[in-house]
Amino acid sequence: MPVPGPGYSITIRLEAAPSASAAGELASAVGRVGGVLTAFDVVESHSDRIVVDITCNALSANHAQDIQDALVALPDVRVRKVSDRTFLMHLGGKIEVNSKVALRNRDDLSRAYTPGVARVCQAIAANPEDARRLTIKRNTVAVVTDGSAVLGLGNIGPAAALPVMEGKAALFKKFAGVDAWPVCLDTQDTDEIIRAVELIAPGYGGINLEDIAAPRCFEIEARLREKLDIPVFHDDQHGTAIVVVAALRNALRVVGKEIGDCRIVVCGVGAAGSAIIRLLLKQQPGDVVAVDIGGVVHGGRDDLDPNRQWIAANTNKQGLTGDLHKALVGADVFIGVSAPNLFGADQVATMAERSIVFALANPDPEIDPLEAQKHAAVVATGRSDYPNQINNVLAFPGVFRGLLDAHAHRITDDMLVAAANAVADVVDAEKLNASFIVPSVFDPHVASAVAEAVRAVAVRES
Numbered sequence: 001m002p003v004p005g006p007g008y009s010i011t012i013r014l015e016a017a018p019s020a021s022a023a024g025e026l027a028s029a030v031g032r033v034g035g036v037l038t039a040f041d042v043v044e045s046h047s048d049r050i051v052v053d054i055t056c057n058a059l060s061a062n063h064a065q066d067i068q069d070a071l072v073a074l075p076d077v078r079v080r081k082v083s084d085r086t087f088l089m090h091l092g093g094k095i096e097v098n099s100k101v102a103l104r105n106r107d108d109l110s111r112a113y114t115p116g117v118a119r120v121c122q123a124i125a126a127n128p129e130d131a132r133r134l135t136i137k138r139n140t141v142a143v144v145t146d147g148s149a150v151l152g153l154g155n156i157g158p159a160a161a162l163p164v165m166e167g168k169a170a171l172f173k174k175f176a177g178v179d180a181w182p183v184c185l186d187t188q189d190t191d192e193i194i195r196a197v198e199l200i201a202p203g204y205g206g207i208n209l210e211d212i213a214a215p216r217c218f219e220i221e222a223r224l225r226e227k228l229d230i231p232v233f234h235d236d237q238h239g240t241a242i243v244v245v246a247a248l249r250n251a252l253r254v255v256g257k258e259i260g261d262c263r264i265v266v267c268g269v270g271a272a273g274s275a276i277i278r279l280l281l282k283q284q285p286g287d288v289v290a291v292d293i294g295g296v297v298h299g300g301r302d303d304l305d306p307n308r309q310w311i312a313a314n315t316n317k318q319g320l321t322g323d324l325h326k327a328l329v330g331a332d333v334f335i336g337v338s339a340p341n342l343f344g345a346d347q348v349a350t351m352a353e354r355s356i357v358f359a360l361a362n363p364d365p366e367i368d369p370l371e372a373q374k375h376a377a378v379v380a381t382g383r384s385d386y387p388n389q390i391n392n393v394l395a396f397p398g399v400f401r402g403l404l405d406a407h408a409h410r411i412t413d414d415m416l417v418a419a420a421n422a423v424a425d426v427v428d429a430e431k432l433n434a435s436f437i438v439p440s441v442f443d444p445h446v447a448s449a450v451a452e453a454v455r456a457v458a459v460r461e462s
């Protein structure tokens with residue numbers, strides 16, 4: 001059952017009688033309808049009334065209205081204004097550009113801008129590699145989207161995608177000191193996206209593709225990697241794959257199994273599932289069985305695109321056919337990046353002993369985690385209100401920090417594997433248990449460990 005969280009937080013400014021019991025009555029009214037009170041501030045005080053800001057977490061717009069109604073139903077209470085704190089946070093956007101140099105006088109101007117800057121331009125013209133030494137290219141990543149697969153919202157377009165891209169840029173800065181900037185493209189044509197990214201690439205040290213729908217995202221990434229001399233990384237694919245593989249490594253430590261002995265069912269072969277399967281195959285698993293909306297992916301199906309044909313050819317050693325429920329029988333691991341509510345505890349009971357279930361469809365997972373826990377030994381989701389959150393923030397900031405520090409021109413599978421191992425290793429034997437298979441997203445060691453692991457591989461491969 002979901003609990004009200006800060007993602008839907010409101011502040012209600014209201015007038016109430018200045019009685020000794022007012023605060024308690026207001027707080028109780030919020031609690032009675034399931035709101036979670038997080039702050040109570042008196043903003044004005046008069047002999048006949050007080051004005052207070054009540055801040056609380058709700059579940060939805062309807063729930064926020066219920067809370068407001070419960071407060072208004074109290075005697076002598078009048079609501080002045082309701083503010084949605086999430087919208088307040090977005091007013092004017094979430095990121096900005098700051099100058100690193102002081103511009104106090106003509107002397108500063110002459111060096112930061114003309115005429116002095118001209119000599120720096122000429123140096124770069126003579127030696128283009130100097131762009132990494134003398135410009136923002138050294139630390140800057142483009143967060144590129146076409147707005148076609150934004151969160152669980154689908155194809156909402158480039159402008160509506162901007163708040164997510166701004167958030168991503170803020171995370172890059174916070175966790176790894178990377179200067180990332182949103183690039184929201186007003187096209188969903190593969191060739192146009194590739195051309196646009198190619199045209200802006202000189203100013204960036206890396207390209208982070210974001211929320212671009214499958215299967216288009218596969219071709220865009222592959223062709224950009226061919227064309228550009230900077231790393232191109234689709235976070236929905238590889239960021240997810242890194243964290244899933246890290247979490248699986250630790251989950252297997254918890255249940256005492258070797259990956260080489262495990263059959264892993266991956267449900268969903270879109271952006272996330274395809275990348276997870278490819279990275280899993282690098283770990284020499286016993287077998288991987290992929291499942292999509294048409295059932296188990298196998299060579300006998302005639303509806304497979306090139307991506308799923310590759311998956312059919314490289315997975316499912318036993319030639320399984322049928323649906324997800326059939327694939328789960330005897331499986332050691334389930335990894336879902338597909339759709340909500342596909343199975344229940346009865347199907348988990350058919351899996352092998354000490355099974356592992358990662359139900360990552362957002363916001364509603366493939367199985368209710370509380371149902372999964374009835375039979376599985378380790379359960380993870382993509383949600384922040386359950387333990388073991390599979391969150392890409394554990395990977396992408398450190399990955400780009402390492403790539404930028406190494407002046408890398410490309411990203412390789414070995415770097416993804418190194419990043420996954422680094423995330424997993426942050427959880428040492430002391431901390432590891434069934435409810436703690438991945439580190440906290442706020443663990444300051446994660447990004448630096450990932451960066452160092454990626455940098456080391458990049459330097460070795462350069």
Ligand SMILES: NC(=O)c1ccc[n+]([C@@H]2O[C@H](COP(=O)([O-])OP(=O)(O)OC[C@H]3O[C@@H](n4cnc5c(N)ncnc54)[C@H](O)[C@@H]3O)[C@@H](O)[C@H]2O)c1
Nearest residue numbers: 214268269270271272292293337338339360361362382390
């Ligand atoms: N860190 C995380 O927790 C994390 C990361 C990435 C994606 N996800 C979640 O995973 C899901 C998939 O993301 P994506 O970007 O790969 O999407 P996508 O659209 O590219 O792929 C979805 C896949 O799910 C399959 N699918 C849909 N309905 C199905 C069903 N009923 N049975 C079996 N398969 C079904 C489709 O065939 C497709 O292969 C989303 O819910 C997303 O939020 C979570």
